[in-house]
C-alpha cells in the first residue's frame with residue numbers, strides 16, 4: 001500500500017503558507033461598499049501575536065490596494081508600508097524598525113473592487129418586475145478568497161474572532177455572521193451597522209451581504225432565531241427552506257449533543273452564486289434554487305434538493321465551523337461528513353423519501369470516477385489555492401460520504417454518533433485532522449477504525465469482490481481486486497479492509513454475516529447448503545460485487561427477497577461490469593428483462609442509467625433497436641402504474657411514473673407517449689396545478705425533445721419570466737434538449753451573450769455537448785469560444801462544464817489534443833478524469849457495439 005507521505009507535503013506546501021511567526025487573534029473591520037461604482041473601502045485593526053523578532057509581517061491580500069499601514073503597542077507606534085506579491089497573493093508589510101515579540105495592534109487601510117466573478121467580495125444583480133436593475137454586494141470566501149476583501153491570515157488554522165462594521169445606504173439591509181449589536185446614522189445619509197463579535201473561526205467562514213433584502217419572521221429553534229432572506233417579491237418561496245432549516249438545526253444539536261455555536265441563523269438566497277451554498281457561520285448563502293421553492297408546484301426532486309442543501313450547510317455549523325480542518329487537504333472530511341449528515345437529517349425528516357436508497361445513485365456517480373486510473377485518493381495533497389479549488393468534487397463529497405456511511409453501518413449508528421460527538425467536543429473552536437476523528441471513533445467503538453479507514457482514505461479506487469460457491473456447497477469464496485474500467489499492466493494491486501455484510505439462503509433458512517476482509521481472499525462457512533447469496537447486504541458498501549454465473553442466476557431468481565437498495569446494487573454492479581469489459585452487454589439486457597415487474601424508483605433509475613449511456617455511445621443505425629428495447633421494457637411498467645396518480649400512492653411512485661414517461665418519450669421515441677405528453681403540457685400551460693408536479697419535468701423534456709421553433713421560443717420566454725428558481729432552471733436547461741440544429745445554435749449563443757447568468761451558462765454548455773444531435777457542433781463552439789468562457793465564467797464551473805466531453809465518442813483524439821494545450825485552473829484531476837471516461841466509452845463502443853444491430857444482443 002502506498003500511504004500519503006505527509007512529511008513530503010509539508011515541504012512543498014510551505015511556499016503557500018504564511019510564516020508562523022505572527023498570528024492574528026482578533027479583527028475589527030470596517031467596510032464601506034459602493035454599489036454604484038462597484039468598489040469598496042475598508043480599514044481593519046488586527047490584534048496580532050508576534051512570536052519572534054521579525055523584519056516584516058506577511059499576510060494574504062489579492063486585488064486590494066493598501067493605502068496605510070501601522071503597528072502600535074501601548075504608546076509605541078511604528079509606521080509601515082505594504083508591498084503586494086501578486087503571485088503568492090500576499091501583502092508584505094515592513095516597518096521602521098524590527099518588530100519585537102508580543103501583542104501588537106496592526107492597522108491597515110485598503111480599497112478593493114466588487115468583482116463579477118462570484119468570489120471574494122462581489123456584486124450580484126437582478127431585475128425587479130418593472131425591469132429595473134438592482135445591485136447586491138455579497139461574499140464567497142471558501143476556499144481562499146477572503147483575501148480579496150480584507151488583508152488577512154487566510155488559512156483555516158489561523159482562527160480568530162471578528163467584529164465587523166458595515167457602512168451602507170439607509171435603505172439597504174446588512175447581514176453578517178452574528179446579530180446586529182448597534183445601528184447608527186453615518187455621514188452622507190448612510191448608516192453604520194455593527195455586528196456582535198463572532199466566535200473564534202476561520203476567515204473562509206466570514207460573510208457579509210448588503211442589498212435590498214427582505215427577511216421572514218424568525219422561527220425560534222431552541223433559542224436560535226432562524227430567518228430566510230430574499231430579494232423583494234420572493235417571500236412566497238421561503239416557507240419550505242425555513243421549515244427544513246429549523247428541523248435540521250434541531251436535529252444536529254441533538255445528534256452532536258452540542259448547542260448551536262452562533263447567536264442567530266440567517267439563510268440568504270443570492271441571485272448569482274457560483275456553488276450551491278456556503279456554510280458561513282450564522283449567515284449561510286445559497287443559490288436561489290437551493291433555498292427558495294414553491295412547494296405547491298415543485299417536483300419531489302426539486303424539494304429534495306432544497307432539503308439536502310439546507311441540511312448540509314446546517315451540519316457544517318458544527319462540523320467545519322466549530323471544528324475546522326487544519327489545512328485544505330482535510331477538506332474532504334468536512335464535505336464528506338456534511339454530505340453524510342445531510343442524508344441522515346433528510347431521512348429523519350421524510351423517511352418515506354427513502355433517502356438512503358436514492359443515495360445509491362450518488363455512490364454510483366462516485367464509483368464511476370473512482371474506477372478510473374486517473375482517480376485520486378480521498379485525502380490528497382493540497383498545496384496551492386487552485387489545488388484547494390480542485391478538491392470540491394464527487395470524490396470528496398460522494399465517495400467521502402459513502403465510506404463514512406459504510407463505517408457507520410459497520411460500527412453501529414449509536415457508536416458512530418458517540419465518536420462524532422466526542423471528536424467535536426475535544427476540538428471545538430479549534431482545528432483537527434482526519435486521524436483525530438478515527439481516534440475518537442476508536443475510543444467510542446473499540447474497533448480498529450484507523451487501520452480500516454486508512455485503506456479507503458489514502459488509496460485511490462475501490463475493490464470489486466468476486467464471489468464463488470465453495471466446492472462443499474456450504475461455503476462461499478470471496479476475493480478482492482481493484483475495480484478498473486481500463487486495466488493498465490502492473491497497476492491496481494491495492495487491497496482494502498472491506499467490511500462485508502452478507503445475506504445467505506441455505507436449506508436451513510436465511511442467515512446474515514458480517515466479515516472484515518483484510519486480505520486478497522477469504523472463505524465464509526454457511527450453516528447449510530447454499531441456495532443463493534447476496535454480498536453487500538443493506539447496500540452501503542463502497543465496492544462492486546461480481547458473482548459467478550450460477551450465483552448470479554441464484555440471486556436474480558430471489559429478487560423478491562432483496563430490499564430496493566440491494567436490487568439496485570445487483571443492477572448497478574452488472575452495468576459497471578459491462579462497461580469495464582468484465583461482462584458482455586447482453587448480460588445487462590438479460591438482467592434488465594428480469595426486472596420487468598420492478599416497482600422501485602431507484603432500481604428503475606439504475607436500469608435507465610444503463611440505457612442512457614448506450615444512447616450516447618451507439619451509432620444512428622443502432623438507435624431503432626435500442627428504442628424498441630426501451631419500449632419493450634418500460635411500457636408494461638407504465639401500464640401497471642397508469643398515467644393518473646392513484647389516491648394515497650407514495651411520492652416515489654409518482655416520481656417513477658415521471659421517469660418512465662420521460663424515458664419512453666425521449667430514449668424510447670414512443671409516439672403515443674409523446675402525443676399524450678404534449679396534451680398534458682397544453683393542459684399544464686393553461687392551468688399549472690392541473691398536472692401532477694412529478695410529471696412536469698418529464699413532459700417538458702418530451703416537448704423539448706420533439707419541439708418546434710414555436711416551442712423553443714415559448715420555453716425561452718418562460719425561462720426569462722419564471723416565477724420560481726426551479727421553473728427558471730427547468731426551462732433553461734430544456735433548451736439544450738431540443739433537436740433542431742438552428743434552435744440548438746441559438747442556445748449555444750445564449751451561453752455567452754448575457755441572456756444566461758454566468759452561474760448557469762457553463763452548465764447549459766455542458767448539456768449541449770451531451771445532446772447527441774449537436775454535440776460535435778457544441779464542441780466546436782466551445783473550442784472557438786474557450787478564452788471568452790474562461791474569462792466570463794466562475795472558475796469552479798469550468799472543469800464541470802468540461803464534463804460534456806465524455807460524450808464525444810467520435811472525436812476522442814481531438815478532445816485529448818485540445819486539453820494538451822488548454823490548461824484549466826481549478827481543474828485538479830477532473831479534466832484528466834473526463835478524458836479517461838471518454839476513453840472508457842470509446843473502448844466500450846469498440847468492444848460491444850457490433851456492426852449489425854442484431855448483434856447488440858437485442859431481439
Ligand SMILES: [Zn+2]
Pocket residue numbers: 279312313316334335338
Ligand atoms: Zn459543504
